[in-house]
Amino acid sequence: MKIANRDISLRHAPLVIAEIGINHGGSLEVAKAMVTAARLSGCEMVKHQTHFVDDEMTDEAKSIFPPNADISIWHVMQQCALGKDDEIALKKHAESLGMIYISTPFSRAAADFLNEIGVAAFKIGSGECNHLPLIRHIARMGKPVIMSTGMQTIESMKPSVQILEDAGIEYALLECTNLYPSPPEIVSLQGVTDLRQAFPNAVVGFSDHSIGPEMALSAVALGACILERHFTDTRYRKGPDISCSMDPAELRFLIDRSKEIHTALNNPKVRTAPEEDVYRFARGSVVADKDLPAGHVVTEADIWARRPGSGEISVQYFDQLIGARLTQAVTRNQQLRWSDFDGVEKPQ
Template sequence: MNIQLTPGFTVDNFTNPYIIAEIGSNHNGDMDLARKIIDAAVKTGVHAVKFQSWTPQSLIAKEEYKANTVYTDDPKKHWGSLREMVEEYYLREEQHAELNEYCKSKGVDFCSTPFSEEEADLLMELDVPFFKVASMDINNLRLLRYLGNTGKPVILSTGMATMGEIEQAILTVEETGNKNIVLLHCVSVYPPEMETINLRNITTLQQAFGYPVGFSDHTIGSAIPLASIALGACLIEKHFTIDKDLPGWDHMISADPDEMKVITSESENIVTSLGSTRRVISEAEKEKMPKMRRSIVTSRSLKKGEIIQANDILFKRPGTGIAPDQESIVVGRKVIRNIDQDVVLRWDDFE
C-alpha cells in the first residue's frame, strides 16, 4: 500500500526509505545547538529532522516528578531533578516556529511527535507533513482519534505493544476515515540487546496489517537500520546528535553524522540490490560467461579416428567451446582430425 507521506515522497515496503534524524530533545533547550544539529543532519542526506512536542504539564504527572528529584546513576545522561531537565529541554511554542522556518530554509522536512491535543494543534498550524506517535501512546486512543481526524498521515511506533494493541491503534485511526498509516517496528530500550531486536517483526507487521512498515531504531551504529531496509523497511527513524558526549537523555545512543551518512548513502543501494525474486542473469554476467566458464579440452593428444573416452578430456577456461555439461554427448564420439593436448574441443572436431 502506497502512503503519500509528504508532497514529494511516497512510502511502501521495499522502496527507498524515508529517513528521519530524530533530534528529539538533543537540542538540550539550546536553539543554537538545535540549528547546528539540523545543519549536520542536512549534510548527511536525511529527508526530515524530528523533534518532540511536550511541556512539563502534558507529559509527566506530579507523582513522577516527586519520585525523581535527584539523579545519581549517570550524571552525563541526567542532571538535577526530572522537573529541572524537563523545564530546560522542552520546546516552547515560538521555538517550534523558529525551527520549522529554519528547516524550510535548509530544504529538510520539519516534523515532531505531539504528546497532547494542544501540541497537535500547534503542529497543525505549522503544517507538518505527518504526525509521529510515540510508542508510549500506542494505547492512547483519544490522542490517536484526534490525530486521525486531522487527515494527515499517522506514523505509529509499536515499542512495548502487543499485536492486539497495535491492531486496536490501527482500527482507532481507521475509524476516523484516515488510512494513511505507517507502522514502525520498535524496541523501547536504549540501547536494546541484539537478541531482543527481532527485525523479522517487520515482516510480521507487513503481513498482519497490510500497511508500510519502517523501523524506529535505538541501537548503536548503522548496521541494524541498514539490515531493516533489506527486510523492506520503508522508513528509518534514528536518534541523531553531533556529539555523543553531550549531557542529556539520548546523545549516547544517537547516531553521529558519520553513522547517519552511512545509513542515507547505503539505503538506496540496498533497495536497488534487492532487485527481483525472479531468477535473472544480467547482461554483464552473460558477457562474463565466455571468460569465466569452462570448456571441454583434451587431456592428451588425439589421432584422427580415435573414440573419445572420459579420461581423454578435462574442463578448463575459457568457456568458448563445448560446455562441461555436454560431456555425455562428447564421450564415445570419433574425432575427424589429429588434435594436440590441451586444446579446446569444438563440435566440428567430431564425425
C-alpha cells in the same frame, strides 16, 4: 505513502529520519544547529518531540526515573521542551533548508498545536502506540502517520492500526526496541518481516536505538522503507538519548549505504553486462583430457573443462558429450567444437 513531496515505498530509496528529539536540551539555537548539521549530511526529514508537560503527565511522573536519566521524567521533559514560538521557529528553519519537519505529540494539546502549525505528518511514539484516544484524535486530522511499535506485539497493535485504517489515512509502522541503547540481544529484525506480513497495507520501517548503523542497514534488506535514528550534531553533548544518537558522519553513512542496499535489493538474479569480461575467462570450456583418435566414443574420463571460456562448448554441456563419437582425432587440452562430434546437436 507520501509525506509532503516525498514518496515512501519499496520502489524508493529508504527515507532516513534524523530524530532531534530532546537532544537540544531545550535550546532553540542548539536545535537549529542540529537541523543544519542533518541537512548538510544529506538528510531529507527531521523529527522533533513536542512536549506540553502539563497536558502530558500527572504529578506522579515526578517520582518516575527513566533508566537513561538521573532526574524524573517530568523534569527531563520540562527541561528539554521547546515553547510554542521556539518550535514554530525550528520548523521554519528546517523548511528553509528544504527539509520536511515532523514531530511526535505526547499529548492531545501537542497534537492540536502541531496540526495548527501545519506539520506534513505526525509521528506516534512507541509509548503512545496503544493510546487509542490519542491515535483517534490524530487520525481525525487526516494527515499521514508514522507509528513506532516498540513494547507491542502484533496482537496488541491491531486496535491502533484499525483506527488508522478506518480513518483512511496513509500510515507507516516502525519496528522498534525501547531501550536506550538497545543491545543486539533484544533488537528484532524479524519484527520488520512480521509487520510486513501482518499489516500488508502499511509501509514498514525501523526505528533504531542500537549503537552503530548495522541494525538499520540490515532492516533495509528486509524491506524497511523508513529508517529513524536519534541524531546529534556532536556526541560531546549531554542528554538521555545522546548515547544512541548518530552524529553527522554516521548519518551520511546511513543515508548513502541504505541507498546502495536498496539498489542491490531490487536487482534480479541475472548475468549483467559488466560481468561479461569476467565470464569469458572465469568459466570453463570442454577440452580433451588426453589424445583421442577419430571414431572414439567419448567417456567421462576422456574430457574435462578448463579455462578460459572462449571455446565453443561450455562446461554446462559436458554431460551431453558422453557417449558421442569423435569425427576426427583431437589432442590433450584441445578446446572441443561441436563439429568434432557425430550426432550431437549444438544447443540453440
